[in-house]
Amino acid sequence: xxxxxxxxxxxxxxVRRQLLLAFRRPIDIANPLVFxxxxxxxxxxxxxxxxxxxxxxAPGVLWIIALLSNLLTSxxxxxxxxxxxxxxxxxLAPQPLYLSGLAYICAHWxxxxxxxxxxxxxxxxxLNLPAAGxxxxxxxxxxxxxxxxxxxxxxxxLTVGLRRGGMLISLLILPLYMPVLxxxxxxxxxxxxxxxxxxxxxxxxxxxxxxxxxxxxxxAAGLRxxxxx
Amino acid sequence: xxxxxxxxxxxxxGHGMFVWSAYVVTVIVLVGMVAHPLRxxxxxxxxxxxxxxxxxxxxxxxxx
Amino acid sequence: xxxxxxxxxxxxxxxxxxxxxxxxxxxxxxxxxxxxxxWGLLFTAPDFRQGNSYRIIYIHVPAAVVALAGYxxxxxxxxxxxxxxxxMADVAxxxxxxxxxxLTFVALFTxxxxxxxxxxxxxxWDARITSMLVLLFLYLGVVALYEAFDNKExxxxxxxxxxxxxxxxxxIxxxxxxxxxSLHQPASIKFTGESTIDSSMLYPLLLMITAFYCLFACAMxxxxxxxxxxxxxxxxxxxKLAAEGAH
Numbered sequence: 195x196x197x198x199x200x201x202x203x204x205x206x207x208x209v210r211r212q213l214l215l216a217f218r219r220p221i222d223i224a225n226p227l228v229f230x231x232x233x234x235x236x237x238x239x240x241x242x243x244x245x246x247x248x249x250x251x252a253p254g255v256l257w258i259i260a261l262l263s264n265l266l267t268s269x270x271x272x273x274x275x276x277x278x279x280x281x282x283x284x285x286l287a288p289q290p291l292y293l294s295g296l297a298y299i300c301a302h303w304x305x306x307x308x309x310x311x312x313x314x315x316x317x318x319x320x321l322n323l324p325a326a327g328x329x330x331x332x333x334x335x336x337x338x339x340x341x342x343x344x345x346x347x348x349x350x351x352l353t354v355g356l357r358r359g360g361m362l363i364s365l366l367i368l369p370l371y372m373p374v375l376x377x378x379x380x381x382x383x384x385x386x387x388x389x390x391x392x393x394x395x396x397x398x399x400x401x402x403x404x405x406x407x408x409x410x411x412x413x414a415a416g417l418r419x420x421x422x423x
Numbered sequence: 424x425x426x427x428x429x430x431x432x433x434x435x436x437g438h439g440m441f442v443w444s445a446y447v448v449t450v451i452v453l454v455g456m457v458a459h460p461l462r463x464x465x466x467x468x469x470x471x472x473x474x475x476x477x478x479x480x481x482x483x484x485x486x487x
Numbered sequence: 488x489x490x491x492x493x494x495x496x497x498x499x500x501x502x503x504x505x506x507x508x509x510x511x512x513x514x515x516x517x518x519x520x521x522x523x524x525x526w527g528l529l530f531t532a533p534d535f536r537q538g539n540s541y542r543i544i545y546i547h548v549p550a551a552v553v554a555l556a557g558y559x560x561x562x563x564x565x566x567x568x569x570x571x572x573x574x575m576a577d578v579a580x581x582x583x584x585x586x587x588x589x590l591t592f593v594a595l596f597t598x599x600x601x602x603x604x605x606x607x608x609x610x611x612w613d614a615r616i617t618s619m620l621v622l623l624f625l626y627l628g629v630v631a632l633y634e635a636f637d638n639k640e641x642x643x644x645x646x647x648x649x650x651x652x653x654x655x656x657x658x659i660x661x662x663x664x665x666x667x668x669s670l671h672q673p674a675s676i677k678f679t680g681e682s683t684i685d686s687s688m689l690y691p692l693l694l695m696i697t698a699f700y701c702l703f704a705c706a707m708x709x710x711x712x713x714x715x716x717x718x719x720x721x722x723x724x725x726x727k728l729a730a731e732g733a734h
Binding site for chain 2: 524529538539540543546547585586589592593596597600601603604702705706709710712713716717720725726728729730
């Protein structure tokens with residue numbers, strides 16, 4: 195009889211398991227990125243292909259699309275494990291739900307947020323975002339998508355037990371995404387106009403710290419409610 | 424009273440449309456806000472009372 | 488002290504006391520609303536800058552103030568229901584959400600109608616208006632989440648969590664929208680700042696704010712009574728009440 199693993203080891207295992215599951219279905223990782231690319235293609239069609247006009251909208255557009263593609267995947271954080279019952283096992287496990295919830299979110303961010311950060315410079319160039327803004331875009335997305343994943347997980351945890359959770363989750367969490375959008379796009383805008391981006395990144399970092407501290411509490415409560423229902 | 428005539432009250436120096444439409448919509452929403460729970464409570468009481476009488480009626484038929 | 492809390496947890500007691508409060512509060516509220524509205528509409532002088540359109544203030548400001556306060560009432564009730572597992576707090580929280588949403592809508596609509604003659608436009612993406620819009624979304628989220636659950640007990644708990652998450656976020660949203668607006672503030676629209684309001688205009692406004700608070704309380708108590716009946720439909724006291732009402 196082996197002793198149960200400690201909380202840290204348990205969380206690492208959870209993250210590894212989620213990543214393994216994700217890599218077995220690479221289409222799920224590619225989907226939000228393809229969505230991102232497609233919506234990028236919509237903007238020149240809707241706004242006209244004039245390069246300077248696109249460049250003016252680029253910071254906001256890139257951030258809004260990043261937000262939407264995150265929203266698209268936030269429904270799936272707990273969905274699979276709820277359907278096959280392993281979430282119920284997680285609730286019975288001796289390890290704190292706070293940390294295991296955080297592990298799920300971490301895995302979700304590694305699969306959705308991080309690829310988006312890495313690929314965003316490519317799309318930024320396609321939208322004529324000035325070179326000065328590209329690093330700021332990647333950095334603000336790096337911090338911002340993590341906040342989005344944390345907040346999105348709250349909505350996912352509350353709606354995981356519902357059959358028609360997909361549309362509802364966007365109503366629940368989009369208002370909470372707004373501060374991230376404001377400071378994320380302002381960060382890119384600042385970099386483009388030559389203003390220091392440090393304060394914006396600091397605020398995004400503060401939001402991330404607050405979200406890491408509080409969001410798992412709500413996620414844990416939400417999961418308990420959804421499983422009990 | 425600030426206004427001289429009913430006409431002046433309705434017109435409010437050209438702002439009557441705005442003022443009165445704002446008040447009318449507000450009244451509609453507020454009345455709806457209060458009427459909805461009232462109607463819901465009445466309906467519930469009626470439904471529960473009806474179910475109760477049906478039960479009693481059924482019970483009497485069986486005993487008779 | 489404890490017996491009061493025990494009573495508060497008892498549905499028939501709460502149903503009865505809510506009924507007796509309503510018997511007095513509702514007429515007082517209606518009178519206050521009518522007096523305040525007539526006073527504001529007919530008996531005050533027009534604003535020297537905005538003319539008569541400023542009379543919308545007597546519904547706009549009370550609706551906005553109470554809509555915001557209502558979210559805190561809802562979140563506080565949600566916290567009580569989560570921490571002390573008090574069923575009646577669930578009922579209170581569920582009762583507050585649609586009222587808050589309605590009042591937020593009233594505040595937005597009247598603000599928009601007020602904006603047209605004052606600023607020449609129906610809608611401005613100003614910090615306060617945008618925050619109110621977000622508040623409406625937060626309320627609608629709670630209502631929609633409640634309706635989505637079949638199990639109403641789980642629905643109340645989920646809404647309690649959501650309203651607490653919203654409460655943590657309201658200051659953040661408000662501050663960031665405020666900052667965003669000061670960054671983008673268009674120069675063409677001049678807002679009249681917190682100008683000192685004449686006391687002849689202030690008294691009816693204070694009356695209307697009080698009346699709206701009372702109206703919120705009335706509507707909430709009425710919602711709670713209806714909700715209690717639905718939840719307790721199978722219990723003796725509701726059956727007795729329904730039987731009395733039927734005859």
